Amino acid sequence: MRFVFVMDPLSRVTHDKDTSFAFIRAAQARGHESFHCLPRDLSIEGGEAHASASPVLIGDAPPFISLAAGPERLRLADVDAIFIRKDPPFDRSYLYATLILERARRCPLIVNDPRGLRDANEKLYALNFPEWTPRTLVTADREQIHAFVRALGGTAVIKPLDGAGGLGVLQINERDKNARAIADMMTNEGHRLAMVQEYLPAVVHGDKRVLLLDGELLGAILRVPRDDDHRSNIHVGxxxxxxxxxxxxxxxxxxxxxxxxxxxxxxxxxxVIGERLTEVNVTSPTGIQELGRFTGADPAARVIAWAEERARGQAARA
Structure with a gap:
């Protein structure tokens, strides 16, 4: 099969942590050909989506991942699967990429669905399941934020709706003289929406990253924060x-x-913190290599095997 990975430059890929690396390695081990492209390499011609994409190879020594040849022009309806693995933020470039990939919807498997990516803001999507989330407020109104923090007992967590990797996630405490400055900054003085959530004390013991494949559990890892930080993201230590x-x-x-x-x-x-759902990561979820090391299994190979079966099914129906 031929797989296209729409992702970041290879210079940003770490061989021992990156989930996209694990997917490409698993695809190569199963005899598939993988191609790499950036969002800017996508195009539409004659109403169809194309990509200027280069074959990518995994090796056992540095640089571990490399381009095998120059770019080829691929009609995306002719490939077997497209993996959208561009890291957040979900910005204008990301939006346009999903709209271009709509033109390839009829044939290849796309992980994750472009329409689903547009609809699923990683912070707001969790609110589809209110019985599982901490108490939450989304607003640009700074006074509403301060009132909500007071109602929560004086401490909460505030975060931007477009952040990732723990960037911009802050504790806000009504007794802190910085509280008003934090609300001003996070809302751009009342002009930008922010999310405020109940502080969950269980966060000191860690934040579970639960990986799902087509709604089924792949496994989970526990990310434990540093002693000097309330955030547990791998990206911040x-x-x-x-x-x-x-x-x-x-x-x-x-x-x-x-x-x-x-x-x-x-x-x-x-x-998941303290059995409460805080975010739903859909743009390029990470953690599969860490999961594999703890379980002794190869969850990336399981994803690729699933993609093979799903792609065959879609091709048969096309």
Whole structure:
């Protein structure tokens, strides 16, 4: 099969952590050909989506991942699967990429669905499941933010709607003289929406990243924050340990799975703190290599095997 990975430059890929690297390695091991392109390499001609994409190879020594040849012009309806793995933020360039990929919808498998990516803001999508989320406010009104923080007992977490990797996630405390400045900054003085959530004390013990494939559990890792930070993201220094899901967390997975499938969100990372759902990561979820090291399995190979079967099914129906 031929797979196209729409992602960041290879210079940003780390061979021992990157989930896209693990997918390409697994695809290569199973005899498939993978191509790399950036969002700017997508185009529409004659009403059809194309990509200027280069074959990509995985090696056992540095640089571990490299382009095997110059770019080829691929008609995307002719490939077997497209993996959208561009890191956040979901900006204008990302939006246009999903709109171009709509023109390839009829034939190849697309992970994740372009329409689903547009509809699923990673912060707001969790609010589709209010029984599983912490108490949450989304507003640009600074006085409303301060009133909400007071109602929560004086401490909350505030974050931008377009952030990733823990960037911009702050604690806000009504007794802190910086509280008003934080609300001003996060809302651009009342002109930009922000999310405020109940502070979950369980965060000191870690934040579970729960990986799902087509609504089914792949596994979970626990990201534990540094002693000097409340954020547990790997990107900002959180360490990773093995974990299992509690019965309630398994119920959470079962509760969100039908909606994820309906929206074409096949490979997803849930963020769970204290058995509460805080975010739903759909643009380029990470953690699969860490999961594989803890379990001794190869979850990336499981994803690729699923993609093979799904792509065959879609080609048969086309």
């Amino acid at each position: 959180g360490r990773v340990v093995s974990t299992e899901l509690s019965p309630r967390e398994l119920d959470l997975v079962r509760a969100v799975a039908p909606r994820l499938r309906a929206d074409g969100l096949f490979f997803v990372g849930l963020d």
